[in-house]
Amino acid sequence: MSETFEAAVYTISKHLEVFSKVPRFGQPTDFSILFNTTAEASKDQYAYANGTLFVGAFLMAIFFLWLFLLVIFMCCGPRRVGFLAGFKMKHPHDAEKFRTPIVVRSIMILSCLIVIAAAVTSTIFFGLKDMKDVANDGLQLVNEYMDLAQEGKERVVIMSDKIDSMQNLKEIVINELRPENFCVTTNPGEPVETIRNTLVQDLYALEDFDELQFRDLRVDVFGKMLSDGIRTENYFNYFGVKQWQVWSFLISFSVIAFFFLLGTMVASFGVTDHVISCFNTWIFLPIFLLMVTASWIIVSFYGVGAVMASDYCLTGGSPDATTKAIINQFNIDASQKELNEYWITCDGELPITFMPSLQDRLNTAISSITDLRVALVEYKDSLSANCGGKDFASLNSYLGTIADSYDKLDTNITNVENLIDCSNMRPKYEQFTYDIMCTDAPVASSWTFGLLLVIAFFGMLIITFRAAWLNTIPRDARPSSIRMSPSKSEFNDSPRNSPGTMSRKNINDEEYVQNEAEDRKLAAALDNVHIDDHGLDDEEPTKKKSLFARFRRNSSVEEEPNTEKKSLFSRFRKGEDDSPNEPQEIENNEKKSRWFGGRKNKNEGYQKHENEFEEEDEEEYSDDGDSYEDESTQNDKKKSWYDE
DSSP states (O other), rough: OOOOOOOOOOOHHHHHHHHTTTTTTOOOOOOOGGGGOOOGGGGHHHHHHHTTHHHHHHHHHHHHHHHHHHHHHHHHHHHHGGGTOOOBOOOOOOSSSSSSHHHHHHHHHHHHHHHHHHHHHIIIIISHHHHHHHHHHHHHHHHHHHHHHHHHHHHHHHHHHTTTHHHHHHHHHHHHSTTTTTTOOOTTTTOHHHHHHHHHHHHTTTOOOOOOHHHHHIIIIIIIIHHHHHHHHHHHHSSOOOHHHHHHHHHHHHHHHHHHHHHHHHTTTTTHHHHHHHHHHIIIIIHHHHHHHHHHHHHHHHHHHHHHHHHHHGGSSHHHHHHHHHHHHSSSOOHHHHHHHHHHHSSSSOOOOHHHHHHHHHHHHHHHHHHHHHHHHTTTTHHHHHHTTTOHHHHHHHHHHHHHHHHHHHHHHHHHHHHHHHHHHHHHHHIIIIIIIIIIIIHHHHHHHHHHHHHHHHHHHHHHHGGGGOOOBBSSSSSOOOSSSSSSSGGGOOOOOOOOHHHHHHHHHHHHHHHHHHHHHHHHHHHTTOOOTSSTTTTOOOOOOOHHHHHHHHHTSSSSOTTTTTHHHHHHTTTOOOOOTOOSSOHHHHHHHHHHHHHHHHOOOHHHOOOOOOOHHHHHHHGGGGOOOOOHHHHHHHHHHHOO
């Protein structure tokens, strides 16, 4: 370990403190339990999962409950829940303080704007943008880690390839230095013989230097680092947020919310635009529902991930304790565990001890080789005279070659040690755990969690108030479905399909609504009578027109031209009988009795339809708190209208 290196101190993130306070209901918070492979740990792992998944389960429960309510509203229909069933809204009463269409469309417009703003914020400022940056920073650091492992592996491979050649060269040098091949006769005071003996001992000291040690270093250290880096890279590639995902998120939510906003504003001004309504209902709404569902799932995922990150980073006050506990759970060699703990704590020296020992022996041998080469040059003449003119040039060349090989090997070992030294590995560990995993990722996850939760919540509001982009209909009209064109068989069994009434089989909903509105205006203009939402004016009872009468007037679109056909009311007044062969010489009392009896019988059909219409009106206005007259008063008024 470098004497000038100082390990950083972890600072706890406030975002982690927030998620660490999530209720766990007494379940364990030790993140390292998940990496325990023993059979006894399965119970603790199950308990940890139950406590951790609470956030995600709670959010998904809210979503499914909301979705279930929407399905219930659709099944109930507009008569019970009104616009919540997805049907068109009705015009409000003039006396209503808070008008339903205005409130619903205001909520829809606000929700669309919030969804667009949250999507833009998450993409451009913080949120998903930060998650993308975290993924990019993590990938960059992992690539640096893998490059380091690859460089160390290549250096070890180079050293392993030169072992055989260095071993052969060492044998040649030792053979040249044997007494029978090296002249031992020297002048008194010359250290050649001493240097030679020392060199031979130093070369023999390198006998245990072989390829196996470097193979272990290549496989167990750098090979393991490379495989861990590849797994981490795959993790970031699989779970990390990418640029195209961020922009797809922005475009999809913003565009669909914009069309919802446009359709709502168009409907607010009373403009009929079937194109926008059709697209919003049948194309954008199903896609938006899938996107909102995905948002709830992602929010739950980020919530659980943030809780697990707080467990990893805050156990023991820093992620170091959790990391060491996780390492101890792995089934790896003791030397590898020792090396990993050295990188985390930076305590002691590099646990790969054979390299420092080998370097010491290499440096000693290189020093002895240098001394002998200097002595051979310095005492060249004396050695030549005493050894019969022997030339030591070849020996000097061998010594120079092996010295260079040992020097390169020592340099490579030094480089490898620097690669895996704590001063080089600890900063990468701190950047990955302290900065990325325990600071940047929790902050980005918090923003993403919050903004996606906003989008998911207001997205469900948009789906709930989807009737906002549909046009409103009169209060006395039966609400139509969100379908753009109702089927012909939808109202076949309705009492309104009886002769003399408006039928949806012969006139569509929009024409019906338009004709109804025009008739109301015409009646008001001709009779100078104000027609309220009930179609009646309490101040001028002599000029009131019943809903029955207006339906009879509109029934001309169905009745065939017939000059002989007379209304039932005209015949009732004149006392005509249905049978043309009835004798005219009937007493007045019998004629009167038959006239009233016929009127009573013929009015049963009208009374049946009128009662049904009154029941519908009562159901439609019951939620608005309108007051109604009692049954006797209504019957008196009806009688006066019929007599008129």
